[in-house]
Amino acid sequence: MMKRLISAAVCAALLWTTVCFAVWAQDEVSAECALSKDGAVDAADVLQSLIDENPNRTIWFPDGEYLLSHPICTPADPRKSVDLRLSNYAILRAAPDFSGEALVRLGAKDPANDTATPGSNYALSGGVLDGSGVTGGVTIEGGRETAIRELSIKNAIVGIHIFYGANAGSSDADVRDVNIIGTGGTDSVGIFAEGYDNTFTNIRIGHVFVGVHLRSGANVLRNIHPLYYSDYTDYENSCGFLDASGSNVYDFCYSDQFCVGFRTLGDISNVYSNCYCYWYSAAGGREIGFRADGKFNSVVTNARLTFRSDTNNAVLQTTRFFGKGTFDNLLVQSSLVKDRSYRRFLRGSFFWLLNRWFG
Numbered sequence: 001m002m003k004r005l006i007s008a009a010v011c012a013a014l015l016w017t018t019v020c021f022a023v024w025a026q027d028e029v030s031a032e033c034a035l036s037k038d039g040a041v042d043a044a045d046v047l048q049s050l051i052d053e054n055p056n057r058t059i060w061f062p063d064g065e066y067l068l069s070h071p072i073c074t075p076a077d078p079r080k081s082v083d084l085r086l087s088n089y090a091i092l093r094a095a096p097d098f099s100g101e102a103l104v105r106l107g108a109k110d111p112a113n114d115t116a117t118p119g120s121n122y123a124l125s126g127g128v129l130d131g132s133g134v135t136g137g138v139t140i141e142g143g144r145e146t147a148i149r150e151l152s153i154k155n156a157i158v159g160i161h162i163f164y165g166a167n168a169g170s171s172d173a174d175v176r177d178v179n180i181i182g183t184g185g186t187d188s189v190g191i192f193a194e195g196y197d198n199t200f201t202n203i204r205i206g207h208v209f210v211g212v213h214l215r216s217g218a219n220v221l222r223n224i225h226p227l228y229y230s231d232y233t234d235y236e237n238s239c240g241f242l243d244a245s246g247s248n249v250y251d252f253c254y255s256d257q258f259c260v261g262f263r264t265l266g267d268i269s270n271v272y273s274n275c276y277c278y279w280y281s282a283a284g285g286r287e288i289g290f291r292a293d294g295k296f297n298s299v300v301t302n303a304r305l306t307f308r309s310d311t312n313n314a315v316l317q318t319t320r321f322f323g324k325g326t327f328d329n330l331l332v333q334s335s336l337v338k339d340r341s342y343r344r345f346l347r348g349s350f351f352w353l354l355n356r357w358f359g
Contacts, residue, residue: 028057028058028059028060028085029050029054029057029058029059029060030059030060030062031047031050031059031060031061031062031066032062033046033050034046034047034050034066035061035062035064035065035066036064036065036066036067039065039066039067039091039093040067041067042067042068042069042095043066043067043068044067044068044069044070044071044072047066047068047072048072048073051072051073051074051075051082051084054082055075055079055080055081055082055119056078056079056080056081056082056118056119057082057083058082058083058085059082059083059084059085060085060087061084061085061086061087061090061092061126061127062087062090063087063088063089063090064089064090064091065091065093066090066091066092066093067093067095068092068093068094068095068098068103069095069097069098069099070098070099070100071100071101071102071103071104071105071108072092072103072104072105073105073108073109074104074105074106074107074108074109074122075107075109075110075112075122075143076107076108076109076110076111076112076141076142076143076166077109077110077111077112077114077143078112078114078115078117078118078119078120078122078143079117079119080109080110080119081119081120081122081143082122083122083123083125084104084123084124084125085123085125085126086124086125086126086127086128086151087126087127088126088127089127089128090126090127090128091127091128091129091130092104092127092128092129092130093130093132094130094131094132094134094135095132096132096134098132098134098135100135101135101136101139101158101161102131102135102136102137102138102139102156102158102161103129103130103131103135103136103137103138104124104129104137104138104139105138105139105141106122106124106138106139106140106141106143106146106148107122107140107141107142107143107146107166108139108141108142111142111143111166112142112143112166113143113144113166113167114143114144115144115145120143120144120145122143122145122146122147123146123147123148123149124138124147124148124149124151125147125148125149125150125151126150126151127151127152128151128152128153128154129151129152129153129154129156130154130155130156131153131154131155131156131157131183132155133155133157133183134157135156135157136156136157136158136159136160136161137153137156137158137159137160137180138153138159138160138161139160139161139162139163140160140161140162140163140171140173140195141163142163142166143166144165144166144167144170144171144172145172145174146171146172146173146174147173147174147175148160148173148174148175148176148178149174149175149176149177149178150176150177150178151178151179152178152179152180152181153178153179153180153181154181155181155182155183156180156181156182156183156188157182157183157185157187157188157189158188158189158190158192159178159180159181159182159189159190159191159205159208160175160178160180160190160191160192161192161193161194162191162192162193162194162195162198163194163195164194164195164216165195165196165197169195169196169216170195170196170197170218171193171195171196171197171198171216172195172197172198173195173198173199174198174199174201175191175198175199175200175201175203176199176200176201176202176203177201177202177203178202178203178204179203179204179205180203180204180205180206180208181205181206181207182205182206182207182208182209183207183208184207184208184209184229184230184231185209185230186209186233186234186237187209188207188208188209188210188230189208189209189210189211189212189213190203190205190208190210190211190212190226191203191205191211191212191213192213192215193212193213193214193215193216193219194215194216195216196216196217196218196219197216197218197219198216198219198220199219199220199222200212200219200220200221200222200224201221201222201223202222202223203223203224203225204225204227205224205225205226205227206226206227206229207227207229207230208226208228208230209228209230209234209237209238209239210226210238210239210240210242211224211226211227211228211239211240211241211255211258212224212226212240212241212242213242213244214241214242214243214244214245214248215244215245216245217245217246217247217248218247218248219248219249220248220249220251221241221248221249221250221251221253222251222252222253223251223252223253224241224250224253224254225253225254225256226240226241226254226255226256226258227256227257228240228256228257228258228259229257232283232284235259235283235284235285235286236259236284236286237259237260238258238259238260238284239255239258239259239260239261239262239263240253240254240255240256240258240260240261240262240277241253241255241261241262241263242263242265243262243263243264243265243268243270244264244265244266244268245268246264246266246268246269246270246297247268247269247270248270248271249270249271249273250262250270250271250272250273250275251273251274251275252273252274252275252276253272253275253276254275254276254277254278255275255276255277255278256277256278256280257278257279257280257281257284259284259286259287259288260288260290260291261275261277261288261289261290261305262275262277262289262290262291263290263291263292263293264290264291264292264293264294264296264298265293265294266293266294267294267295267297267320267323268294268297268298269297269298269299269324269325270298270299271298271299271301272298272299272300272301272303273301273302274301274302274303275300275302275303275304276303276304276305276306277289277303277304277305277306278306279306279307279308279311279313282308282310282311284311285311285312286311286312286313287307287308287311287312287313287314288313288314288316288317289303289305289314289315289316289332290303290315290316290317290342291316291317291318292316292317292318292319292320292323292325293319294318294319294320294323295318295320295322295323295324295325296316296318296323296325296345297323297324297325298325298326299325299326299328300325300326300327300328300330301328301329302328302329302331303327303330303331303332304331304332305330305331305332306332306333307332307333307336307337308336309336311338312338313336313337313338313339314337314338314339314341314342315327315330315332315337315339315342316339316341316342316345317339317341318341323345325345326345326346326347327342327345327346327347328347330342330346
């Protein structure tokens with residue numbers, strides 16, 4: 001009797017496992033049909049058909065290489081949206097004759113501004129996007145609640161481009177745990193955001209001319225680390241973080257070897273907390289922590305700047321004398337600083353009070 005009960009229990013467990021596996025398998029659509037073992041067959045049209053024919057499904061990309069001659073586009077309409085998931089060693093690679101701005105264009109079809117309908121939270125995650133030096137990695141062009149997470153973007157002119165958002169400019173994207181490697185050219189940018197209200201977390205960026213370029217506000221950036229290691233062409237305009245909007249928050253962001261760490265355009269203001277600039281080589285000859293093309297109006301707390309002694313360096317450069325900006329608890333070896341004009345923005349100083357009055 002006991003043996004029969006045990007056998008029945010084992011059979012029930014196996015049946016449950018089989019049913020659950022079948023349900024799981026039905027939930028995901030495999031892109032294996034587009035997989036080219038030698039990476040020589042164009043998979044773009046097959047993948048686009050797979051996206052178009054499977055609304056509200058997760059599309060799984062197994063390990064291997066998928067060659068693309070043009071972008072694959074996902075719908076913004078939540079009734080048609082998909083979730084693209086790449087395994088760790090799945091590679092979307094641009095063909096030499098690739099035509100288009102990026103390998104993957106999220107929300108580029110069937111425009112919509114809808115977060116109420118189930119399916120609105122579409123995403124791209126995992127794997128590698130290789131721009132082959134001819135295109136970008138991924139764009140967000142429409143829809144809401146878009147997520148990009150846990151992937152690598154290589155050899156891309158622009159790693160991630162977030163367009164002006166569907167909701168009166170708001171794109172509401174969440175980008176985290178991403179590695180981006182550019183092309184090293186002066187047109188190479190890690191992240192370019194035109195849409196508002198995005199969150200960027202845990203991102204490493206290398207071999208670009210500009211690490212992060214913001215043309216929008218209400219963005220939060222946490223633990224973002226761009227590194228410059230190009231050929232120093234037009235080095236004075238290289239920048240870790242370029243902000244043309246203001247009203248953004250930077251927390252533990254680290255500019256590494258760019259001529260300018262943090263640059264603002266116009267009389268705008270941001271909040272910088274626990275941010276860091278470091279220069280490992282004197283090859284460029286210039287080191288500027290913060291640059292304001294206008295008044296300096298930002299609040300900078302606990303910033304650390306590590307200058308070399310053999311360069312022309314400055315904590316701050318501005319094009320207008322006054323401003324309401326503040327350096328609070330600035331960590332810098334003052335004996336290495338060539339330009340001391342930043343002192344007028346040190347909290348509590350006489351000139352800081354003057355700036356507050358006239359700025």
